[in-house]
Amino acid sequence: MNKKRKAFGSLLLASMLTLSMLSGCGKSNTAEPSSASPSEKASAPATESASTEASTLSGKVVFWSMWSNAEPQAKVIDEAIADFKAANPAVEVEIKYNGRDINKLIKPALESGQQIDIFEQDPSAALANLKDHVLKLDDLLAEQAIGDDGKSVKDSIIPSLIEWVKSLSGPAGLEEGYYAIPQQPYAVLFFYNKELFNKAGITEVPTSWEQFLAACESLKQAGIEPITFDDAYRSLFSGGYLASAMGSDWTDSLVKDKTGEMWKDPIVLQFAKDIQNLHEKGYFSKKIAGNKYPAGQQDLAIGKVAMYLNGSWLPNEVAETAGPNFQWGSFQFPTVPNGNDKGGQQGLTFGAQGLLLNKKSKNVPAAFELVKYLVSKKTQAAMGTQAVAIPATVDTKWPAPLEEAAIAFNNAKVNLPWGFGMENAGDFSSGTVFPVFMELATGKINADQYVAKMVTEAKKFYSGK
Template sequence: MNKGSRAFATALVSTMLAVTALAGCGSSNDKEHSANSNAAANGAAANGNAGANGNAGANDNAAANDAAANDAGASGTTDAAKLSGKVVFWSMWSNTEPQAKVIDEAVADFEAANPDVDVEVKYNGRDINKLIKPALESGETIDVFEQDPGSALSNLKDHVLKLDDLLAQQGIGSDGKTVKDSIIPSLLGWVKSLAVPAGLDEGYYAIPQQPYAVLFFYNKALFQKVGITAVPATWEEFLADCELLKQAGIEPITFDDAYRDLFIGGYFGSAMGSDWTDGLVKDTTGELWKDPIVSQFANDMKLLEEKGYFSKKIAGNKYPAGQQDLALGKTAMYLNGTWLPNEIAATAGPDFQWGSFQFPDVSNGNGKGGRQGLSFGAQGLLINKNSKNVPAAFELLKYLVGKKAQEGMASQAVAIPATVDSTWPAPLEEAKVAFQNAKSNMPWGFGIDNGGDFSTGTVIPVFMELATGKLAPDAYVTKMAAEAKKFYAGK
C-alpha cells in the first residue's frame, strides 16, 4: 500500500455499531488495498453520457433493472434455473493476491450452481481507482465492481444501483438468513448512512466486505517479557507500559510517514471525539488550537519523545519501515489498520503473537471521545445501474459475500469476515473487544485529515517537529494557531 492510494480519507458518517463485532479489512486492506476514488475522480472520464446507447437507452435500461430488482426482492429469492447470460466483475485485487483465490472459488461455486451464466473477472488491482469511472462513463460492460463505498457513492453515484429490495433475498450459506441479515449490522448501517450525504436517496447501494478498523497492534511476546498482563485502557496505563518496555531495552512505539496522521488523530479523537477534531483542522481563526487539550497533547508528545518511548527512527521512517520493525520484534506497538497482520505476515512469520487494542482513553476530554468511538470502514461490492443482467449480477454478489467466501477471506487473507457468526482470524481475535466497546463510527484519521491541504501540509509536518524534539510544547501551540489563521486567510 502507499499513502496516495488511501481511500479512508472519505468522511464516514457517524453510525451506531450493532450487537455483533465489526470487521477489519485485508486491504481492504492496506491503504493501497482501500479503493481511493480520488484518482478516479481526476481520471480522463468520458463525456458523462450513458455511453453508446445514449441517455434514453440508459434510462430505459436502468428502469428495467429497478423493476427486476423489485420483482426479485418481493419474492425474497431468485430462481437460479432462469439465470443466464454473462456477468462482468471488476475486482480491486490482482490475480496474485490471496483475495483473488477466494474470489475464484466463489465464482466457480456460482457457475456450478448457475451453468447458463458465464462470469468474467477482471483483476485490476489498485488501478481500478483510476479506471472504473472512465469505464463506467464510456458505457463499458461492467456488472459488478469493488470500491470504497464512501468514494463510490460520492464519485460514481450516477452508476450505482439501489439494492434495498435485493437484500431481502436469501443469502448463500447463511442458515436461512437474508443477505441483509447475514451481514454485520454495523457495516450495513454505515453503508446506508453514506447515501444521503452523497446526494442519493436513502438506502443501500453497496454490500460491505473486506472491513477494517484502526487499532494499536502489539507484539504479545514483548509485552509478556516485561510483565504486561493486560492491554492499556487509559493514557496513564499506556505510559506505564511504555516505561516497562523502555526499561527492558525495547522501543515502545513506532510509525512511518504513511501513518503519522493516526497518532495525532488518535489522541484528539480519544480525548474529544472526531467531530471536535474535524472542527480543529477546519478552524479558520486558529483559536481552537489554543484549547487546553492541544497544550496537553503537545506536552504528552514531548514526554514520549523525552522518555524515548518513540522509536528513534520515526523522523526518517518511510513506509513500510515502521511496520517492518514491529514484525521483526524491534518495536512493540504500531497504530495501524486490521490489514496489518496479513500485510507483514511474510516478515513476522507464523509464530508472531499478535495483539490489538484501541487508542487508550485520554483524560480531560469532553466526554465524546474514548473507546466508544472506533475508526472503521470497509470495501464494498456494487452493481452498475446500467447492467443488462442485474439478477445474475446480484446472485454472483451473494456468493462473494456468502459465508464460505467470507470465511475464506479470513483463513486465506487474514481478513475479518463481513458475515455474522463467522470465525475471525486468530491474529485479529482481540480486535473483537474494540468492536464491542465502540458505539459510533469515526472517520479515517479520527478527523485529523479532514483539513485537506492544511492537514497534510501543516498539521502532520509540525507534529513531527514536536515528536522529534525540534519544537517545544508552548511553541507548538503558538505555531499551530498562527499557521491555521494564515492558511485560511482569504479562503
C-alpha cells in the first residue's frame, strides 16, 4: 500500500490479548494497483456450508472491491463468492475490482444512485466521507458467522478491531454503532531481514533506542546498510521517534502549534541529534535522499538493506522480489528515552480495511450473507496463506512472515494515528515537516539548524492562517 493511511482515534486494546491474531495496502496497502477492471460475474464450486435462511435468498448483489483483479486478494474473494453462489444459487453476484481507484470512484457512484450493495474502504475515511450512505450493522452482526463454531459475526472478528470500527462512528457524526466489518488488518512495524541480522550477530530484536543503535552498528560492521525508507513512508520514521518518546497526542500538538514554540522542546533537539547521528554513522541507506516509492522496500526485498519501518502489507507487496525463502521478522519502534511516559511500546498504529453496506441497498439480506462469506474463517485463513495478510477472525493462523507482529499487538494498549500524529497538520506536514526532516536525515542541516528552521517555518506557516 502506499503512504496515505488515514489517522485512527485512540482505542484501548485490552481485548487484544484474545488475539491469536490481528495487512493491507495503499494509501492504503499493497503495491499501487491498476485502474478499474470490467465487472465480472463470479461462479465456482462451493466448499462452505450456508445457513438455512440463506438458501431462500435471491436477487442481485453488486460488490465494489478495493483490490485489482490481478492481486491475490481478488482470488480469495472469488473463492468466497463461489462458495456463496453454490449455497445461494438464486442470487446473482456482480464483482467489480476497482483497485484503489475506488477511493475516488465510490462517492460519485453512490450519490448517482448506482447499484452498489457492498463496498470496501478504509472505515475511518468511509465513515467521514460517506456517512450518508453507510448502513448501521449492529443487528446484522448478531447473525451466525459462516463456519465458526456457532459464533456471531461480531464475536468471530478480533475484538479490538470490531470495537475500533465502532469508535469511529461518533467522530464521524453517526449514531454510535458498527458501520463496517474490518478485514485486511494491518499494523506499522519495523520489518527486517532475519538472515542479515543473523549475519551481523544480532540475536534479539531491539526494544530500546540504545539497543537499536547497537544493532545498526553491528549491521554496519558486517557491511550491511541498516535502515531505509522512501518518500511514501518518511513520516513513519520521524513520527515513530517522537511518538515513542511523547505519545501521538503530543506529536499532533507539535505539528499544529501555531507559535512554533513547541519545536524548542528538548525532546525535539534530542530527536534531531539522534537523526543527525544516524546519518553521520552511515546507518541510513545512501539512497534515501532520492528514494521514490517503492524503491526503499525493493532494496529491503533484495537484501541490500536490513530494516524498513512500514505496514504489515509489506511482505505481500514485495513477495515476488523477495522470493519464498526471505526470512521476515518484525518489531515495534524502540522506546526512546527522556519522554513523558505517554509513549513507548504501549502505542501501536493499527487498523484495517472494511466491508460496508450501502444503506440504500434493495437486497440487504443477500448482501450481508455475502459479507459473512467474505469474513468467514475459511476466507480469512486464505487471505493469510494466499495474500500474506493478517486474518481478521479470532484464532486464525497468521502467515509466517507476520507471526512476530503478534508480539507488538500483545504489547499495545493505545491505537496511534497514521504517521504517529506527524501527518495531522495537512499542508504544513507535507510541505514543511517532512521535507525539513529529509534535510536533517541527509546531512544538509544539523540538529541545531533543524530546530531553528522548524520554529521559524511553523511561525511563518501559521501566521497566514
